[in-house]
Amino acid sequence: MDKKEQLYEGKAKKVYATESPDLCIVSYKDDATAFNGLKHGTIVGKGVVNNKMTNYLMKKLSAEAGVPTHFVEELSDRDTLVKKVKIVPLEVIIRNIAAGSFSKRFGVKEGTPLKCATLEYCLKDDALGDPMINDLQILACGFATKEELDTISSMAFRVNDYLKDFFAGVNIDLVDFKLEFGKSADGEIVLADEISPDTCRFWDKTTHEKLDKDRFRRDLGGVEEAYDEMMKRVLGE
Numbered sequence: 001m002d003k004k005e006q007l008y009e010g011k012a013k014k015v016y017a018t019e020s021p022d023l024c025i026v027s028y029k030d031d032a033t034a035f036n037g038l039k040h041g042t043i044v045g046k047g048v049v050n051n052k053m054t055n056y057l058m059k060k061l062s063a064e065a066g067v068p069t070h071f072v073e074e075l076s077d078r079d080t081l082v083k084k085v086k087i088v089p090l091e092v093i094i095r096n097i098a099a100g101s102f103s104k105r106f107g108v109k110e111g112t113p114l115k116c117a118t119l120e121y122c123l124k125d126d127a128l129g130d131p132m133i134n135d136l137q138i139l140a141c142g143f144a145t146k147e148e149l150d151t152i153s154s155m156a157f158r159v160n161d162y163l164k165d166f167f168a169g170v171n172i173d174l175v176d177f178k179l180e181f182g183k184s185a186d187g188e189i190v191l192a193d194e195i196s197p198d199t200c201r202f203w204d205k206t207t208h209e210k211l212d213k214d215r216f217r218r219d220l221g222g223v224e225e226a227y228d229e230m231m232k233r234v235l236g237e
């Protein structure tokens with residue numbers, strides 16, 4: 001399957017049409033941004049890590065946790081064939097340990113284990129700075145239906161249950177992560193976008209070293225090394 005015209009360019013990926021109206025090709029870039037695009041940089045090899053890690057985890061989530069995804073076939077190191085979906089305009093964030101904006105907003109020290117996993121939604125809208133939004137606000141604005149939100153939240157917690165165990169097996173605490181969901185042509189809600197060090201916080205269980213995009217966001221150095229280390233732990237490569 002070959003790339004046809006470019007449909008969309010995001011901050012970290014490009015999306016191309018294919019000869020099939022139901023399929024797209026996602027192409028992962030090395031470009032990195034933070035703080036709603038205010039900070040720019042390049043993380044060499046990031047596109048390859050994020051592509052391969054996402055595909056590996058989506059295959060496992062589908063086969064072992066019954067989570068439907070947009071994944072179809074990995075075409076190359078950076079390119080993947082996916083189902084064409086309409087992205088539900090929500091960032092779905094699950095947290096197991098306090099960090100980042102949660103710690104700032106609620107004054108809970110980074111690293112505090114949460115008594116239960118939390119879920120929050122942000123509206124995917126760069127111009128508005130991806131504001132937090134609650135269930136009723138989502139329904140009131142028509143960004144998703146009640147049925148769609150029920151499906152999305154239960155799938156997000158299922159993903160968390162599976163991934164927490166998976167990452168524990170490679171000595172990683174899954175601190176928090178962001179998911180996006182899409183609606184396929186036949187109306188099915190599927191997991192879309194990516195699951196990678198760009199979209200998850202990964203801390204080494206023993207040393208608590210950060211092995212994710214916070215190294216770029218917070219200028220901690222060793223950014224490429226962290227992505228490579230996560231690739232090694234997840235894929236053995």
Ligand code: TMP
Pocket residue numbers: 093099100101102176177178198199200201
């Ligand atoms: P936060 O603590 O900054 O709200 O981030 C929570 C999680 O969501 C963290 O794992 C990083 C991820 N994330 C994204 O994938 N994209 C974003 O634009 C932001 C702000 C966070």
